[in-house]
Amino acid sequence: MAADKRRRTVIVGASAAGVATAEALRRLGYAGEIVIVGEEPELPCDRPPLSKQILQGALEPAKAALLSPQRYERVAATWRLGVSAVGLDTGRREVALDDDTVLGYDDVVIATGVRPRSLPGGDLAGIHVLRTLDDALALHSALTAQRRLVVIGAGFLGLEVAATARRLGAEVTVVDPDTEPLMSRLGRVAATRLLEVHAARGVEFRLGAGIGGFEGDAAGTVRRVVLSDGESLDAPVVLVAIGCVPNVEWLNDPVLDVSNGVGCDEYCRAAQGVWAAGDVARWRHPVLNRSLRIEHRINASEQANAVAANIMGRGIPYAPIPFFWTDQYENKVQVAGIINDAASEKVLELDQGNGFVCTYHSEGRLAAVLAWNAAKAMMPYRQQLRAENQVPST
Ligand SMILES: Cc1cc2nc3c(=O)[nH]c(=O)nc-3n(C[C@H](O)[C@H](O)[C@H](O)COP(=O)(O)OP(=O)(O)OC[C@H]3O[C@@H](n4cnc5c(N)ncnc54)[C@H](O)[C@@H]3O)c2cc1C
Known part of the structure; x- marks a missing residue:
């Protein structure tokens, strides 16, 4: 063949x-x-x-x-x-x-x-999504012209953009209906630490708040984001990052x-x-x-x-250990496996820097490992994940 x-x-x-x-x-x-x-x-x-x-x-x-x-x-x-x-x-x-x-x-x-998923009323100028190079360049020039951003969605993408926008000197408010965003994806320790890092860098959060709508000016450009609790945020630039x-x-x-x-x-x-x-x-x-x-x-x-x-006819089932990373400020967070029992979280603080590793177990086996600035310390756990879950190396 x-x-x-x-x-x-x-x-x-x-x-x-x-x-x-x-x-x-x-x-x-x-x-x-x-x-x-x-x-x-x-x-x-x-x-x-x-x-x-x-x-x-x-x-x-x-x-x-x-x-x-x-x-x-x-x-x-x-x-x-x-x-x-x-x-x-x-x-x-x-x-x-x-x-x-x-x-x-x-x-x-x-x-x-x-x-990207969109929101009703999200077609006003100044409301952005981020998937393509053109999207990134448009958001970059909006942020250099108007140093104020409202991010809708406190997922990986929304928070990465919040971090980059802070580095560009923009004021940033992040809105999410979830009061504990990323908890199910990162576990309690890393999700909490990530929000703390953002807060320490000056990002403001409105958690537990839905979006009531957008207000625009006569030219059709967004001016404010109205939250479900009635609060209205000054918003010359908005990123909608609510999934895909x-x-x-x-x-x-x-x-x-x-x-x-x-x-x-x-x-x-x-x-x-x-x-x-x-x-x-x-x-x-x-x-x-x-x-x-x-x-x-x-x-x-x-x-x-x-x-x-x-x-090519090899007939090999696809059985990966899922892996992803996110970079926010100087922090790299990596997760291997799937965190499906956050309650089993165990934290291992490392001696140097601010790095740590968390492990998650399910049915008596290692199910996932998270590394916060600790890529090297994660390695043996990734091998353990493969061995305990009988997943062959790719
Ligand atoms: C801003 C951003 C940051 C990210 N950061 C990270 C990260 O830090 N870590 C991480 O693990 N992952 C990250 N990701 C996710 C990662 O980039 C995606 O998982 C990856 O791009 C998926 O690749 P893909 O080829 O499946 O899909 P895509 O990259 O979406 O490509 C699909 C392509 O198909 C084209 N297409 C769609 N419909 C048609 C059609 N009908 N006919 C022809 N072409 C079509 C689209 O135009 C597109 O070019 C990030 C994603 C984004 C957007």
Whole structure:
């Protein structure tokens, strides 16, 4: 199969997961044609720096490119950028594009990611979301012109932007209906520490407050955010960071399960010859024995590798230990595994600096480990996680 030059794989979505699938296919010796379809007009840059160095103005966007020119060459793909997929027919094995072309395939990889959720009334000028390079550049220039930001949503993205905006000298207020944001994702100790770090840097919080609406001026530019308790916040710039929705609307074939992303089996296969990877993919984790859809960078690459291997006929179930990180001010927080019993939290303070490690257990096994400025101390726990959960190394 690897040497069959007549095969064609169509990858829809030209970002982290899509591009990594193409690279992995070539690494594994795939000799057929690879067509990569992406609706952004250029190859998107890697997204993690968007809320950090690029928003801050500390990194040239070109330095966050997904592929170096050499790697771009090596992928040897046909790139269809600035074009959207608008339909998938699994019976005829065809992808329809919005430029009226139809691509036949032997295998198709759905890597269309997610897009930010919006709020009613959120179309006033000055209300931002953050997913693309253009979004980051627009928010950067808004923050350098108007040094006051209201962030709606105290998740990872909202808090990363709050940290960067403080570094840019903006006053920042973060609003979230949850009184204990990030508790379920980071556990009690790290979630509390993170809010303390932000408060110490001057970020104000309105927790437990919903959004009542936005007030704009005659020109249609946002001026105030009105909270559900009646408080009204001065808001020349607003970031809405309340989560994302999977890009599945183009998948109109009834064979596919597109409730909460693209439903796949443990091989990341959604149907015969149809695979999914990255933020859009929901698959059955064969060891944790649950359905997962993960919106984190490492998963996009690891799942892409698994999909490429399975296109090559290797038949390997995708069984990662989920991993993500977030950078806020000078702090790096990393989590491996899934914190599903925050009550089992055990904290190990390290001797040097402000680093610490937390462990979480479930059914007598290590289920997750969190490291706060303690990447090295985390290593043995990651091995323990694999061993105790019988997850093979990738
Ligand atoms: C600002 C920001 C900061 C982040 N920071 C971190 C971090 O610190 N740590 C971490 O672990 N993760 C982080 N992430 C998450 C990480 O970047 C994502 O998990 C990763 O980008 C997912 O890659 P993907 O290829 O699955 O999806 P995406 O990157 O969303 O790419 C999907 C692509 O498909 C295209 N597309 C959609 N529909 C169609 C269609 N119909 N036809 C053609 N193309 C289509 C889209 O335009 C897009 O280019 C961050 C994300 C953002 C936005």
